[in-house]
Structure formats: C-alpha cells, structure tokens
Amino acid sequence: MDIIEFKRIANLIRKKLVVMSHQAGAAHLGSSLSCVDILVSAYWGALNINPKDTGWVKRDRFILSKGHAAATLYAVLSYKGFFPEELLEKYAKHGCCLPEHPAPKCIPGLEAATGSLGHGLSLGLGMVLAGRIQQQSYRVYVVISDGECNEGSVWEAAMFAPAQKMDNLIAIVDYNKWQATGRSNEIMALAPLRQKWEAFGWSVYEIDGHDMDALTKVLKNVPDGTGKPIVVIAHTVKGKGVSFMEDDNNWHYRIPKEEEVNNALKELGQL
Amino acid sequence: MRNVFASELTAIALTDGRIVLLSGDIGNRLFDEFKKHFPKRFYNCGVAEANMMSMAAGMALCGMRPITYTITPFATIRCLEQIKIDVCYHNLPVVIVGIGSGLSYAELGATHQSCDDIAFLRAVPNMTVICPCDSYEVKMALRKAVQYNGPVYIRLGKKGEPVIHKDDPDFNIGKGITITQGTDVCILSTGTIMPVVLRAGEELKKKNISTEIVSYHTVKPLDVDILGRVFSKFKVVVTVEEHSVVGGFGSSIAEWFVKQEKIKARLLNIGVSDEFFYDARDQDYARRCYGLTPEAIAEKIRGYYGKDSA
Numbered sequence: 001m002d003i004i005e006f007k008r009i010a011n012l013i014r015k016k017l018v019v020m021s022h023q024a025g026a027a028h029l030g031s032s033l034s035c036v037d038i039l040v041s042a043y044w045g046a047l048n049i050n051p052k053d054t055g056w057v058k059r060d061r062f063i064l065s066k067g068h069a070a071a072t073l074y075a076v077l078s079y080k081g082f083f084p085e086e087l088l089e090k091y092a093k094h095g096c097c098l099p100e101h102p103a104p105k106c107i108p109g110l111e112a113a114t115g116s117l118g119h120g121l122s123l124g125l126g127m128v129l130a131g132r133i134q135q136q137s138y139r140v141y142v143v144i145s146d147g148e149c150n151e152g153s154v155w156e157a158a159m160f161a162p163a164q165k166m167d168n169l170i171a172i173v174d175y176n177k178w179q180a181t182g183r184s185n186e187i188m189a190l191a192p193l194r195q196k197w198e199a200f201g202w203s204v205y206e207i208d209g210h211d212m213d214a215l216t217k218v219l220k221n222v223p224d225g226t227g228k229p230i231v232v233i234a235h236t237v238k239g240k241g242v243s244f245m246e247d248d249n250n251w252h253y254r255i256p257k258e259e260e261v262n263n264a265l266k267e268l269g270q271l
Numbered sequence: 272m273r274n275v276f277a278s279e280l281t282a283i284a285l286t287d288g289r290i291v292l293l294s295g296d297i298g299n300r301l302f303d304e305f306k307k308h309f310p311k312r313f314y315n316c317g318v319a320e321a322n323m324m325s326m327a328a329g330m331a332l333c334g335m336r337p338i339t340y341t342i343t344p345f346a347t348i349r350c351l352e353q354i355k356i357d358v359c360y361h362n363l364p365v366v367i368v369g370i371g372s373g374l375s376y377a378e379l380g381a382t383h384q385s386c387d388d389i390a391f392l393r394a395v396p397n398m399t400v401i402c403p404c405d406s407y408e409v410k411m412a413l414r415k416a417v418q419y420n421g422p423v424y425i426r427l428g429k430k431g432e433p434v435i436h437k438d439d440p441d442f443n444i445g446k447g448i449t450i451t452q453g454t455d456v457c458i459l460s461t462g463t464i465m466p467v468v469l470r471a472g473e474e475l476k477k478k479n480i481s482t483e484i485v486s487y488h489t490v491k492p493l494d495v496d497i498l499g500r501v502f503s504k505f506k507v508v509v510t511v512e513e514h515s516v517v518g519g520f521g522s523s524i525a526e527w528f529v530k531q532e533k534i535k536a537r538l539l540n541i542g543v544s545d546e547f548f549y550d551a552r553d554q555d556y557a558r559r560c561y562g563l564t565p566e567a568i569a570e571k572i573r574g575y576y577g578k579d580s581a
Binding site: 061104111112113115116118119122123124126127128129130131132133134152153156157160164 | 291311312314316317319321322324325326327328329330331332333334335337352353356357360361362
C-alpha cells in the first residue's frame with residue numbers, strides 16, 4: 001500500500017467533487033468531502049473487486065448508505081476504472097444517468113440505490129446472508145453517516161447482525177459530528193457512540209477517518225477474528241480538505257461559486 | 272390459507288435453492304417442516320420489519336428469491352419505504368406475504384386490521400398485487416410469484432377459509448378467473464370475500480338477477496381483457512373487496528373505467544367504508560358492520576341494478 005498514492009487519489013477526487021458540485025448546482029459537498037478518505041481506503045486498499053467483471057459472484061460488496069454523498073462514490077468508481085471519467089461531467093444534469101442520489105444500476109459497480117437513510121446497513125445484512133447460503137465468503141462494506149444513526153432501522157440491523165455472527169460485515173460511520181441542520185450529538189443523544197455499538201455486540205474500532213493508513217489496516221482485516229460484525233467509528237471533518245468548508249455546516253447545502261471553486265482548487269493543488 | 276402457503280413453499284423450496292424464508296417473529300410451528308428441510312434458508316428476523324424487508328432486497332440483489340412473511344399491516348405499510356426503495360425501485364424478485372388481511376383479525380383492533388394495504392402497495396411502481404380467494408389460488412399464486420422477475424405482494428386471510436375451486440385453477444398473474452357465468456350483473460371480487468360474494472349471487476338469483484362472478488385475484492397489473500369484456504356485456508359491474516373503498520381494488524377499476532369513452536355500463540364499488548373499526552368483535556361482526564354480508568351485498572346490487580332497469 002502506497003499512502004502517498006492514496007493521498008494523491010483522494011486529492012484528485014476532492015478537486016473533482018468541488019467542480020462537480022459547482023457545475024451541477026448539487027448540494028452535499030461537505031458530506032461528500034468528509035468520506036473521501038474512507039472510500040479511497042476501501043476501494044484502493046481493501047475491496048476484492050474487479051472493475052472489468054462487475055457481476056463477479058465472489059466480489060466484496062460496497063454500499064454507500066449515506067447516498068447524499070453519491071458524487072464521491074461516482075468519482076471513486078470512475079477513477080477505479082468502472083466507467084470513463086467523462087461521464088462525471090454530466091453528474092446531476094438533465095438527461096444524465098447520475099442523479100444526486102444513486103439510482104439502481106445507474107453505473108457499473110454500483111451495488112445498491114441509496115439516498116433514504118437507514119436502508120443500506122440492512123441491505124448489507126441481506127447480502128451477507130445470501131453469501132452464507134451460497135457458500136461465498138465475500139465481505140460486505142457499508143458506509144453510514146452519523147446523522148443516519150437517527151434512523152431506528154439502523155439499530156434493527158445493529159441488533160440482527162451480531163445475532164447471526166456476521167463477521168464478514170463491516171459498517172463504517174462517517175462521524176463528522178454534523179447532520180443537515182445541526183450537531184449530531186445535540187439533535188439526538190448519539191454519544192457515547194462507541195459504547196452503543198459495543199453494547200449491541202459489534203467489534204468496534206475508533207480511528208481518525210482521514211488517516212488512510214489506519215483505515216486501510218482495519219478495512220483489510222475483515223473478519224477480525226472476534227466472530228462479530230465490525231464497525232469503524234471514523235472521526236471525520238465535514239468539508240475536509242478545503243479550509244473554508246471544514247466543519248462549516250453551511251456546506252451541507254451550499255453550492256460553491258466560481259471564485260470559491262478556484263480558491264478550493266488552489267488549496268487542494270498545494271497538497 | 273396459511274397452512275397451504277407453508278406446505279407449498281416447502282415443496283417449492285425442494286426444487287429451488289434460491290428460496291429463502293424470512294419471518295417477522297410469527298408462524299410458530301407453521302414452518303417446522305420448512306426449517307427441518309432448509310435450516311439455512313429460514314430466518315426469524317424478529318420484530319424488525321424494516322430490517323427484514325431491506326435484508327430481503329439485499330438477498331435478492333445477490334440472486335436469492337426471498338419470501339417475507341408476517342401479519343399484513345407489519346408486512347406492508349410498517350415497512351412501506353423499504354418496499355418502495357429497496358424492493359421496488361430495484362425491481363427485485365421479493366415475494367411479500369401478508370397474513371390475516373382485511374378484517375381477519377378484526378377482534379385484535381385496528382393495529383392488526385389491514386384495509387389499506389392494497390391502496391399503498393399498488394401505488395408503488397413495479398409492484399404486483401395478488402389477493403387469492405382460496406387455498407387453491409394461494410398455492411398457484413405462490414408458484415407463479417417465485418418465478419416472477421419482480422416484486423409480488425400476496426395478500427392472505429388466516430386459516431379455515433372455504434374452498435372455492437375444485438382443483439388447481441388455470442392461474443396466471445394478471446388474468447382473472449370466471450367462477451360463475453351470468454347475464455345481468457358482473458361481480459368482480461378479489462381475495463377472501465369470495466365465499467360471501469358467491470352467496471350474494473345466490474341471493475340475487477332468488478330475485479331473478481343472474482350474476483357472473485370473477486375471481487379478480489390480481490389487482491395489479493389489471494386484467495384489462497376481462498374489463499373490456501364485462502363492461503361491454505353487462506350494464507352493471509360491481510367490485511367487492513374486504514378493503515377500504517379508498518384506493519383499493521374498486522378504485523383501481525374506477526381509474527380504468529373513467530378513461531373509457533364508449534362504455535355505457537355503470538360501476539358500483541363495495542368495500543369497507545373510510546372509518547376505523549373500534550369494536551372488540553370478530554371478522555363476521557365487522558363484515559356485517561361494513562355491509563359485507565351476502566344479504567347486504569345482494570341488496571345493494573339489486574337496488575343499483577333496479578335503478579338501471581328503471
């Protein structure tokens with residue numbers, strides 16, 4: 001694993017996301033930037049996949065349950081070689097196949113449509129059970145947001161997976177401390193998040209969600225030998241990578257103006 | 272109906288390794304045989320229907336043919352968004368089975384009654400809605416549903432319903448089955464109210480009104496061939512369902528009906544009125560309250576038909 005290469009790819013994707021948001025007039029840039037390092041670590045560092053064979057039965061499955069960060073997934077899949085980069089230019093534009101929340105089979109490599117929060121983890125559980133019946137040992141990765149943990153269905157899934165000892169399932173919480181209109185720890189009593197997942201019977205890792213070295217080590221190590229499903233509480237910064245967007249929740253909905261795009265690209269260019 | 276469902280599903284699963292049964296913590300002992308044969312293809316998902324439905328979709332995305340099973344309101348509108356997004360948006364072969372539909376569990380209160388499920392589910396694109404009228408139709412509906420490449424909702428009663436057919440009928444999704452031939456009025460009936468409808472037909476016969484009765488088991492997609500035929504042949508066409516008159520089977524026929532230009536026939540919808548049932552009384556009593564008895568149905572039709580004759 002080449003961490004410098006990972007950083008180069010993540011940086012490239014961040015620049016792309018700023019431009020895509022501006023060109024399409026599409027929101028959720030802050031949310032998209034916060035999970036870039038998680039997706040890069042998963043796709044370049046952990047997932048057993050083949051962009052040339054998207055129907056490969058043994059492939060690991062990845063679900064972006066926080067579907068509002070679709071732009072990140074689109075950019076990752078494109079740079080990973082699932083489809084040509086030119087298609088990203090059409091993101092969220094009239095007549096294009098890339099909506100602001102991923103639609104079923106809208107691009108090669110997309111495992112599931114998401115966008116309504118609280119669905120992806122359960123979809124992942126179903127994939128684990130299907131693999132078990134079919135005697136396949138693929139792993140299932142699900143990225144959820146901290147705001148998404150408001151949804152009761154997340155905790156239905158959180159109770160079911162340990163009961164079935166789904167040790168080939170890994171959930172990653174993009175814990176950027178914000179949801180759409182406020183602090184995720186103030187709107188709901190999210191804390192103590194680690195203890196919640198532990199109490200539900202998960203093997204918990206709490207790490208810096210922008211440390212791709214640490215992320216890759218955990219994401220590669222599935223199952224981890226505990227016999228439990230794994231959850232990574234990834235501490236992240238919303239808007240990560242662009243100083244004037246970092247930890248500023250206005251960027252949940254705000255679209256960058258041209259000058260802001262240029263400033264962001266300048267900053268990212270220096271990395 | 273539920274016993275036939277369980278035994279037929281076990282028989283199907285013997286030859287189809289894609290079948291997996293997800294139960295929402297009901298069916299105690301009902302699936303013993305299934306579990307004995309296929310311990311790895313049965314999951315009690317607990318009282319967590321949203322998770323169960325999304326898991327079914329996840330399984331179907333990986334090539335399985337899941338069947339979800341629980342009491343109708345919990346199998347349907349409790350997890351409607353999971354049905355809409357995870358199952359129907361992806362157009363996946365998940366069979367959703369609701370037990371105790373309509374007023375089957377009237378005495379358990381409105382929490383367990385379901386007179387709105389057809390309305391909600393038929394509004395979701397890609398969904399197929401089947402309401403079998405007896406255990407033969409349950410068996411056939413299940414056989415067809417597990418082969419169908421898309422979501423199917425099967426709406427069941429409970430147990431001990433009278434049998435209508437004498438043998439396995441020629442059953443196809445989206446194709447109604449004519450039960451009795453007649454000349455004056457056509458009754459299109461869906462689901463477990465059929466025995467009541469047949470007796471209503473007998474009541475009407477006493478009044479010299481000949482009825483044709485159709486088991487219109489598939490509410491969605493509509494069998495437009497039958498509709499074209501009966502609305503041409505009869506002056507009065509009646510729909511009967513153990514479901515609200517708002518948004519259900521009758522409404523779906525009405526939607527079709529208003530788009531027809533040349534049809535002179537008149538349409539009468541009979542079903543559950545738009546109000547909750549608050550009494551702690553059983554299905555028969557609830558049916559009486561809503562006018563879903565042979566006598567009440569016959570009387571309503573006779574009045575409507577008489578008006579037409581006059």
